[in-house]
């Protein structure tokens with residue numbers, strides 16, 4: 317259990333970083349995980365050099381999905397959109413650092429899916445792009 | 448405390464019949480299986496019956512003039528008659544084998560529905576249904592122009608019968624509802640609802656996916672026109688379901704699927720349909736599974752469905768009482784076990800339903816988290832999901848204690 321709900325995950329779940337919706341936003345995108353009802357709504361402000369200026373997000377759902385959003389989105393400020401493109405499934409899983417069953421994988425990756433869909437319209441689940 | 452809750456079953460003896468229950472999910476952590484509303488476990492009698500079929504007399508039914516085919520046909524048709532007796536149907540011709548409840552409902556919608564409904568006709572379902580008792584009717588409404596309306600859920604997780612009676616005044620052609628909610632366990636007053644529907648000339652379909660496995664169901668006493676249920680939720684194998692239908696209604700319906708076995712005679716221009724129930728059993732059926740379901744109803748029948756129901760009421764009552772001690776737990780639906788089967792869906796203040804199920808799983812307790820294929824019901828309850836524990840004849844009071852201990856672990860972890 318200490319594996320699945322590591323201290324850092326519970327911490328991000330209970331004290332999520334960068335919570336709140338930006339207005340206006342250059343990128344504004346929301347999606348649900350239909351299986352669980354997890355919901356993530358991401359807003360980003362981008363400067364003229366395509367670099368993330370500010371991040372705000374809202375969401376509800378299980379600890380894994382919400383902690384994943386908090387941990388991932390916290391790292392976005394001052395990253396360029398090109399850098400964001402290089403973030404992959406494995407980066408998120410490494411950041412979470414816990415073993416996940418296939419069902420919970422979707423919870424963990426919803427944050428990245430929302431980021432990629434919002435930033436450049438990619439609609440596949442991370443890791444399933446080739447399917 | 449547990450002595451206040453008495454069961455008519457010898458649960459230890461029953462558990463000995465289910466090999467799968469005697470395992471540890473991890474060293475030192477025995478399995479507590481509380482996902483019975485999704486699918487039940489199978490007793491050895493069922494497993495051996497299926498193995499015996501494949502080991503000794505596997506062959507196609509109804510057409511072979513050889514010993515194995517005759518043995519398979521006899522066993523297949525004998526199972527049909529035992530299932531007929533199990534729900535007290537008037538004739539074996541009223542028992543149609545399908546793949547599952549979902550297919551049974553689609554059969555009614557596509558065969559009866561498409562040949563009986565016209566634009567503007569009313570179908571009445573309820574907000575409490577499994578998606579399989581909603582979506583086929585939505586599809587039918589789209590195909591025929593019929594209108595679909597829903598009986599809402601009232602305070603306490605029961606159907607709003609006032610609205611039900613108002614909808615009946617609009618003269619529906621078909622009424623369909625579940626005899627036991629798979630989420631809240633609610634058992635509506637099916638007999639009275641059917642009588643009232645008949646009084647306005649409606650045909651009634653009952654979703655028996657949860658009721659038939661867990662309580663006595665007598666289709667003649669109920670006077671249902673159709674009843675659907677699944678083998679896999681009642682100690683039988685997956686891959687087989689049953690549609691019961693009143694003979695005169697089934698006789699008037701066109702076939703659902705076309706192919707072999709469902710015809711008497713085929714010419715290139717036209718075909719003549721076979722007699723009931725074969726008219727609705729196109730193609731090779733799930734022979735071994737039907738025979739397995741026959742063994743399952745023998746098993747349940749020998750124990751007695753009234754006792755199964757009483758046992759589950761006792762375990763459910765114990766679970767509800769103990770859950771009320773935990774604090775911060777909201778149970779969806781009725782708390783009176785005289786109108787509630789053994790499905791207990793809950794939401795914890797401190798943790799998301801998936802996290803609850805995950806922590807419970809870590810302690811060996813199999814529950815289910817999500818919307819349980821009942822999204823409208825969850826919308827009614829203002830939650831996206833719930834964690835559901837659902838009981839069967841082999842669950843014990845001690846297993847309820849394990850569940851409660853698990854919930855305290857969840858609270859420890861999340862309510863910091």
Ligand SMILES: Cc1ncc(COP(=O)(O)O)c(C=O)c1O
Nearest residue numbers: 547548549577579629656657677
């Ligand atoms: C009330 C109810 N109806 C229908 C179904 C669908 O059963 P099946 O998936 O076997 O077709 C279920 C199964 O969860 C159920 O609980």
